[in-house]
């Protein structure tokens with residue numbers, strides 16, 4: 439049977455089908471052998487380990503939700519578990535997969551014509567084409583449903599895009615960016631597949647990040663970039679369709695948060711068992727045990743919540759507030775957990791070499807991206823009260 443993670447205290451992994459458990463184990467084996475040894479180095483140098491992309495594709499991690507390209511039939515719970523496994527070792531690699539598979543392929547899957555899906559999804563699943571998702575702008579983050587300033591103007595059989603984007607993951611080396619822009623004619627948000635070698639398109643890496651350093655986030659400038667009409671995603675007719683993509687991926691971010699918490703907790707437990715103070719392992723001191731126990735409680739509660747949120751997705755009844763609660767709850771618990779894990783290591787908790795610092799730092803970006811904790815909380819608040827508080 440598949441070995442369980444020590445941090446999976448209640449054995450939730452048993453909810454996966456045997457085929458899913460085998461696939462998850464293959465992913466874990468790969469991550470331990472190929473990713474864990476290099477993760478700190480790439481993080482430190484703020485580089486992305488691009489050599490891993492073909493392996494991520496071979497493992498079936500790109501587009502696992504797309505019936506036409508997936509390696510085997512699988513559930514949303516499985517895909518969430520994979521996000522956990524990835525983030526438990528390297529949140530940067532987990533984020534690459536989240537952007538390529540969830541956001542970029544998700545946008546083509548939700549909004550693309552059959553011809554666009556056939557042209558792009560297989561090449562994105564094989565890693566031959568790297569995608570990015572361009573929604574956020576310098577002046578519009580949480581309010582991107584209404585605040586986008588990037589414009590799209592139709593001129594005959596093509597469109598002209600003008601504006602700026604910020605934080606766009608993978609964009610320094612992507613082949614294509616799904617750019618969301620407001621149609622000047624009807625004021626609605628539309629989506630475009632923009633080749634990164636288009637004249638007028640530039641991507642500059644955002645330097646000096648203290649979180650998710652290996653993720654290549656970029657500022658984009660679209661200076662009258664010309665895009666053919668057949669590169670417009672016809673199924674993206676308004677922000678509502680963008681929200682559909684985000685609803686499908688947000689739960690995976692919640693699973694990533696659990697993976698980060700697990701990675702930090704496991705490193706802290708290993709450390710506490712070997713580090714001695716006052717003549718015994720610090721793991722034998724009551725207060726350290728209490729911190730470890732709280733970490734396990736956070737992880738366990740978050741898995742239980744995400745398991746049900748993803749099950750609702752499998753059943754086709756997941757609503758925005760379900761994935762929003764999963765994201766806000768799991769990221770809050772993650773932030774507490776990585777802080778406790780860091781505390782258990784004392785001074786060594788702030789040094790990469792001891793295995794917690796990277797998780798501690800990466801947690802901050804996960805807390806804020808794909809909808810900040812506050813915004814997700816307000817989406818839940820709207821569902822509970824019927825009052826929209828954030829506009």
Ligand code: FAD
Nearest residue numbers: 571572573574579580605606607803807808809810812828
């Ligand atoms: P703001 O919207 O300016 O918010 C700042 C603070 O104000 C937050 O605490 C927020 O919760 C709070 N706030 C705002 N409005 C309200 C309100 N009405 N009520 C209460 N509180 C409020 N975007 C992409 O499009 N593609 C990507 O690939 C991508 N990758 C990312 C990767 C990283 C590492 C990061 C950090 C971000 C990424 N983003 C990406 C952008 C991300 O989704 C945004 O950072 C996020 O949506 C928040 O927007 P903001 O940073 O502009 O913060």
